[in-house]
Amino acid sequence: QVQLVESGGGLVQAGGSLRLSCAVSGRTFRTDTMGWFRQAPGKERQFVSAIIWSGSTYYCDSVKGRFTISKDIAESTVYLQMNSLKAEDTAVYYCAATKRVVAGRWPGEYDDWGQGTQVTVSS
16 A cells, blocks of 8 residues: 655744655655645645655755755655745645656656645745
């Protein structure tokens, strides 16, 4: 049974930091591409970041230089370190997994999803 379980969301002031975690089970984590997406109320789900099997990382323009994606293969966990948070980062954050070897930026390219974790940044 595939499970992706996010944690680490919460309420933080603008300029603060949070680290999201996504624990993965039931998948071949070592070779998966893992992505983080976010969805604000009334908006479409948006690509945030991805990390492929080799460790190469990808980011949307709005988070470059502020967010860092990483993974721990031994723990089958992917992380998203979010620094210098802004009010516009407020959203539900989802992790997702795919067997594709490239970093997809569209939700439809991912096979499995977590339940999401709320991140709220107060200004």
